[in-house]
Amino acid sequence: QKEVEQDPGPLSVPEGAIVSLNCTYSNSAFQYFMWYRQYSRKGPELLMYTYSSGNKEDGRFTAQVDKSSKYISLFIRDSQPSDSATYLCAMSAGTNAGKSTFGDGTTLTVKP
Amino acid sequence: EAEVAQSPRYKITEKSQAVAFWCDPISGHATLYWYRQILGQGPELLVQFQDESVVDDSQLPKDRFSAERLKGVDSTLKIQPAELGDSAMYLCASRRGQGSYEQYFGPGTRLTVT
Numbered sequence: 001q002k003e004v005e006q007d008p009g010p011l012s013v014p015e016g017a018i019v020s021l022n023c024t025y026s027n028s029a030f031q032y033f034m035w036y037r038q039y040s041r042k043g044p045e046l047l048m049y050t051y052s053s054g055n056k057e058d059g060r061f062t063a064q065v066d067k068s069s070k071y072i073s074l075f076i077r078d079s080q081p082s083d084s085a086t087y088l089c090a091m092s093a094g095t096n097a098g099k100s101t102f103g104d105g106t107t108l109t110v111k112p
Numbered sequence: 113e114a115e116v117a118q119s120p121r122y123k124i125t126e127k128s129q130a131v132a133f134w135c136d137p138i139s140g141h142a143t144l145y146w147y148r149q150i151l152g153q154g155p156e157l158l159v160q161f162q163d164e165s166v167v168d169d170s171q172l173p174k175d176r177f178s179a180e181r182l183k184g185v186d187s188t189l190k191i192q193p194a195e196l197g198d199s200a201m202y203l204c205a206s207r208r209g210q211g212s213y214e215q216y217f218g219p220g221t222r223l224t225v226t
Binding site: 032041042043044049096098099100101103104 | 116143145152153154155156157160168203205207213214215216217218219220222
């Protein structure tokens with residue numbers, strides 16, 4: 001079993017929908033939780049990161065971490081066609097980003 | 113806006129041949145990472161440099177892979193000989209250093225081994 005499991009998708013939603021992307025994990029040492037967006041034929045870009053449990057909001061994006069359930073989510077409000085991409089969750093026990101364990105990604109398509 | 117540069121963007125090579133990838137990190141970034149991303153999976157770390165020193169190469173298949181960052185700036189990842197299972201995206205990322213969490217990825221090199 002993988003340390004990080006991500007809802008595989010693919011996910012297709014109409015423009016304006018609220019999107020929920022989710023990951024579960026098994027390693028209780030994880031303290032840093034990240035969401036990356038990866039467009040086709042591009043490298044990942046960091047969208048948000050949070051430390052420990054709680055919520056973090058940035059514009060249309062909200063990241064939630066529930067360490068008691070070992071569950072993290074990314075919500076996208078008012079989704080746009082430009083949000084169409086693969087979303088990767090990643091987690092690490094420390095601040096060395098290179099030690100992150102990534103999920104396998106969820107591909108999102110937002111239809112106009 | 114400064115970006116991580118990688119070349120080539122695409123590479124097709126035959127099994128048993130040698131192949132090399134180049135990465136130029138964002139200026140001033142002391143930490144450089146090489147990742148491998150198999151289609152449909154997340155990136156996996158191959159090697160991490162701090163300046164010119166390797167700090168983690170535990171996941172690098174050292175029998176065929178090598179990496180260097182001679183002057184602590186740009187870096188080269190080499191595979192010799194290439195195997196069919198090496199087909200993947202090879203990503204380079206850089207980070208400013210201690211106290212800075214965010215890493216910036218380059219566009220990657222898509223390798224196909226035939």
